[in-house]
Amino acid sequence: MAPGETVLVLGPSGSGKSTLTLCLDGLIPHVVEGEYTGRVTVAGLVVEDGPVHLLAQEAGLVFQDPEAQFCTLTVEDEIAFGLENLCRPPQEIEAAIDRSLASVGLPGYRARRLATLSGGEKQRVALASVLAMGPRLLVLDEPSANLDPRATSELFGLLRRLAAGRRHTMVIIEHKLDELMDWVDSVLVLDAEGRLLYRGDPATAFYEWGEVLSGAGVWRPETVELVEALRRAGWDVPGSPLDVAGTIDALSATPGLVERLRSSTYAGTDTSGRRLRRGGGPASGRDSVLEARGLSYRYRGGGAPSEALTDVSLSVRRGGFLAIAGRNGAGKSTLASLLTGVLEPPRGTVFLEGRDLTEMPAAALSERVGFVFQNPEHQFVTDTVRAELAFSLSPRAGRKGARQLTAEQRSRVDTWLDRLGLLALAEANPFALSQGQKRRLSVAAMLIRGQSVLVLDEPTLGQDESQAAGLMAMMEDFRAGGGTVVMITHDMRLIAQHADELLVLAAGRSVYFGTPADFFSRPGLVERSGLAVPALGRVSVGLHLAEGTPLGLLSVRAFVGDAGAGAAVERREERCR
Amino acid sequence: MKPAGYLDQRNPCIKLLAVVLAALSLTFIFDPVTPAVLFVITLAAGRFLGGLSLRSQIKPLWIFVIAGVAILLANIFFNKENATSPAILSLGAVKVTGPALWAAGTLWLRLMSFALFSLVFVKTTEPQHLILSLIHQLHLNYRVAYGTLVGYRMLPTLQSDYQTIRAAHRVRGVREAQGLLHIWSRFRRYAVPLLTGAVRRAGRVALAMDARAFGALPGRTYRERIVVRRSDWVFLAAVVAALAVVVAGLWMIGITRFTIE
Structure with a gap:
């Protein structure tokens, strides 16, 4: 060097x-x-x-x-x-x-x-x-x-x-x-x-x-992924831009791309690649799985007189993905603990499938809602990977061995071990796994009981590209089966790619609740709440200012969806005809 | 943070010596009044020389109040003078004798005084200054001293880890067994994740310290030198004098006793 x-x-x-x-x-x-x-x-x-x-x-x-x-x-x-x-x-x-x-x-x-x-x-x-x-x-x-x-x-x-x-x-x-x-x-x-x-x-x-x-499981800049995806779609993007400014220039110089984006079918405000749900806006009363209304919370004792949460409302529909973001200390973890009953919420503020959380017995609650903590090791309660999964199905089996399980439960454990790629490590100690394996095991131990809502506290922290991708694939599978995801994260890129609702907290108050696309197209609000617009969001804004293309293209999928097939592909198709 | 009072500015090792002397002299005294007087004096010193509110001095001692009840009960039932002494109070078969109350009061007030001495010391001493003072005045090996400081830094983290792990286990559906018999199983359950985290963190801190040349040279300099000033010796002399005056004074009017009889 x-x-x-x-x-x-x-x-x-x-x-x-x-x-x-x-x-x-x-x-x-x-x-x-x-x-x-x-x-x-x-x-x-x-x-x-x-x-x-x-x-x-x-x-x-x-x-x-x-x-x-x-x-x-x-x-x-x-x-x-x-x-x-x-x-x-x-x-x-x-x-x-x-x-x-x-x-x-x-x-x-x-x-x-x-x-x-x-x-x-x-x-x-x-x-x-x-x-x-x-x-x-x-x-x-x-x-x-x-x-x-x-x-x-x-x-x-x-x-x-x-x-x-x-x-x-x-x-x-x-x-x-x-x-x-x-x-x-x-x-x-x-x-x-x-x-x-x-x-x-x-x-x-x-x-x-x-x-x-x-x-090799290495992260790449999102701008590079965008350029590569556009090239695959047949757009002739010049150069090899890396940063946001360079990418804006390169996209402006791509023949035909700017015109196509300008005339895109869903130009305007509704431009997140993941199209907005019909009717728009947050899930309302009827179809919501998890809901908070005017939730305030204050820790008892400890001498901290200020409220940890003040008047927070939210709702998540079945199969939805709610991201919770905000600065450290904004109240995100407190909110997650209240939504899962780890902390007891005030009566009449948190509802699961329409029932007040405080009226549900602990067992019924933990059958429906899973909570994945930041550090997977904190959640391990047994000595082997297999027992860890068995414990979720029957605590007795977790302690005394898989013989306590029914045949159906045993095959469910095996299925999950296979899905996690941990069959060979079934008898290993959970603490001995790699970071990525620990993370997936801790999530699986929550999902195996068939919970309908999963709340995760910064699950991608310290995970490399392929580990994070593995986790997000699990989340997509879970949602496809009707599961609902609530995730605390600092990763704006992840929010833009996966979440369909975003709740932003600042000093215990909700400062935004709606779609990520809408949030990221309001730079003033993003700035005030201490967050950051992901790279592609900045590309989208820059391109909008320079060329008048629509705002709110936050993910590679959104860009490519709006741009459609490029000139090169069209030429090829003509030749085929 | 509270403003630095007279006690805060005293040399930590001298202050520690004062605490040890006071505690040591109490171990030779067998009446409840002398420790009670010393308790009140310390309380006043903490209030006026250390800037500690009475509430902040008394509240942390509640556990010793409970200990006092235990001491009292033990003396009511097991004090060997009970058989020969007349009862002051009789509750059915249980008789409460003078020697039992006397012994319980002595022990309890001695305990309370020890606790208060330590409390005032801890609350008026900056841990970093204590460590430096141990190095400078008592010539403690600086590697050991800094190791202690790092351990002290980790205590709050361990505590919050413990809370998190308990919550995480509850979410998994672990029903925590209550009662004394299950202390071992609880200990075992939480010890592994707690220790894994602590060992890993300790390893990281050690690397970070080595990376900044900790222990690379035989000696090291100090930005701030903790010294013993004349005022510190004056303080120590004052403490010794106060002890002597109280004990001698109370002994002369027949209150302080140096034997159990």
């Missing part, structure tokens, strides 16, 4: 991305034991020979979870920590604290306690505490994974400025590619076995190696 270069590292989970970051910092081989061959040189220091304290000055690491990298209680102590370890004199440390806080845009945060900071602020303090040591190499391991969309774009804005300064060489691991595309210099791709698959410029990676990358 050249000095000042910014390199994006991609690979499916388990491909060794994090291992690579540890090698760059000398933690491997100096701290983490293992078999080590080859040679890493950072800023002229051979890592396996270099003393750790010199390496720590040259290479700074920022991890995924800010909480798991702090070791003190206040901002200033945290930033001082590394410099103290390097035996720097106190005056120099004081100056470095102010300097690095200013460089991450947090002046005046010196004396703040870390526990009182938001996730975004914590991550910036983590960055400041690394920058204070003056590293020439910055290594960031999914720094935005735990952040909400606003905090993510603030962090990326900061990193973009650092990258532009060219004083730091940056290695960044990220899933949220669309935000990175305009400032990453090159891409490095690892395959599932941890071998180097590709190293070079991003355009070549995503356009010429696209199939290989998708095959």
Whole structure:
């Protein structure tokens, strides 16, 4: 890597991305034991020979979870920590604290306690505490994974400025590619076995190696997926655009495309690719499965006097997909807990299939509503994968073994094991599974009883492309069978692609309830609620402003649906005739 | 956050020494009045020198009030003086004797005082300062000291994890067995996911610390040095003097006793 270069590292989970970051910092081989061959040189220091304290000055690491990298209680102590370890004199440390806080845009945060900071602020303090040591190499391991969309774009804005300064060489691991595309210099791709698959410029990676990358379970920018899909439909999109601005230019320059979009059959406001339900608007009383009316909630005790939720109403129809979005701390998890009866809602506010939740016995409730927690491990209650599924059907069988199950139940467990691809691991401990397998098992343990509503709390967190796709496929299957999905997520792309209703919370209040397409075509509201328009939404807006095409094209499907077959395909069809 | 009071500004190790001295002297005293007087003095010190409201000092002690009832019952039934002493109060076959009340009161007030000393200490001491003071004054190995601090940081996370895991298990249909007999099965059920999470997090923090050169050099500097000032010695002397005055004074008017008889 050249000095000042910014390199994006991609690979499916388990491909060794994090291992690579540890090698760059000398933690491997100096701290983490293992078999080590080859040679890493950072800023002229051979890592396996270099003393750790010199390496720590040259290479700074920022991890995924800010909480798991702090070791003190206040901002200033945290930033001082590394410099103290390097035996720097106190005056120099004081100056470095102010300097690095200013460089991450947090002046005046010196004396703040870390526990009182938001996730975004914590991550910036983590960055400041690394920058204070003056590293020439910055290594960031999914720094935005735990952040909400606003905090993510603030962090990326900061990193973009650092990258532009060219004083730091940056290695960044990220899933949220669309935000990175305009400032990453090159891409490095690892395959599932941890071998180097590709190293070079991003355009070549995503356009010429696209199939290989998708095959390896690597996320691709949505803009690239759009261009490729349009090309497959016969449109002659020029160049290989990566960022939003480049994609708008390329689509404008595509012969005939803009005209076609302008004259599209469902131009106007109703332009989500997934056509609006006839009658439009949220599901009303009769066909709704799950409903909340004027729901307010306040936690008892704990000294927090403010309401966690204030006057929230929503309804989801059978087979629907409701996404719940909002900043961290907006009340999303509280709402999910109330909808599932984990917390008891006030009488007369939450209704399942028309019945007040507070009047339903716990068993009846858990037969109808499943709740998938953020961390799958928290939900495991037995010692084997098979018992985990058996437990859902009969707690007795979960404890005493599958012999307690009826033949029908046993075959249901086997069917699910097969569907999850876990037949070979049926006797393994759930904790020993991969992240993706754990996630799917935790969902399956909820679905196997035939619940009609499934509520999920950020289920795609930390999942790679193919794992997330596997989960969403399960959701689509479930909905096809009449199941209803309620999902908390920070992933705007997922909302645009899958959800048909969106509830946005801000400070415990509902600020929007309706279709995602409508929400994302109101940039002011998106901004105020601390969310972000997904890349294709921004392409859609840009194209609308420049060329007058309709707004609200949020997904590849929507674009391709509106554009129809391109000139090239039509020519081919003519020839056939 | 409350403003830093006189007690907050004292050196943590000196303050700890004061607490230990006070607690130690109580272990040689066998009457209920002396600990009660020290309790009240500490309460006042917490209020006026530490800026702690009386409510915030008393409320956390409720568990020791319950312990007091247990101590009282144990003495009513099992105190060996009961057989020889006259009953002050008789409830059927149960007679409540003077020595039983005396012993129970002594033990209970001693316990309450210990608890209050510790409470005031904890509430007026910044954990980071205690750690630094242990390193600077008691020359505790800084690796051990920072390890302790990181462990302390993790406690709230563990607590919230525990809540989440319980909720997650309830959703799975686990019916939590109540009662003492099932403590073990509950422990086993929650220990695995809790410990898995904690071990993983601890590993990550350790890596993050190593990445910032923790322990790479034999020594390290400190942005902030915790020192023992003359005012800290004055504080310690004042505590010792107060202890001496109270104990000696009460002994002279025949209240403080140094033996059980």
